Amino acid sequence: MFHVIMLSVESRHALISHLASFGILAVFHYLPLHLSPIGLRFGGCQGGCPAMEDLADRLLRLPFSPA
Numbered sequence: 001m002f003h004v005i006m007l008s009v010e011s012r013h014a015l016i017s018h019l020a021s022f023g024i025l026a027v028f029h030y031l032p033l034h035l036s037p038i039g040l041r042f043g044g045c046q047g048g049c050p051a052m053e054d055l056a057d058r059l060l061r062l063p064f065s066p067a
Contacts, residue, residue, distance in 0.1 A: 001061055001062075001064075002061070002062040002064070003059055003060065003061055003062070004059075004060045004062060005055065005058050005059055005060075006058045006059075006060055007058065008057075008058060009057040009058060011058075012028065012058055012059075012060050013061070014026075015060060016060065024063065025063055026060055026061065026062050026063060027060075027061050028056075028059055028060055028061060029055065029060050029061060030051045030061075032044075032049060032053055032055045032056050034048045034049055034052070035048075035053070
């Protein structure tokens with residue numbers, strides 16, 4: 001997998017839209033462990049790890065392509 005860390009969540013959304021205009025599907029899917037269902041069950045909460053939450057908001061996964 002190829003990942004890019006963007007400067008902001010807004011820049012991530014802008015890049016997703018830009019790539020989509022060329023037919024390229026780039027996605028984000030990372031959920032910090034403490035905000036996952038099991039993490040919340042064991043005491044995780046929004047704001048519990050601000051650095052990871054910020055990174056998760058800016059992370060973008062780029063697709064593989066055989067071309």
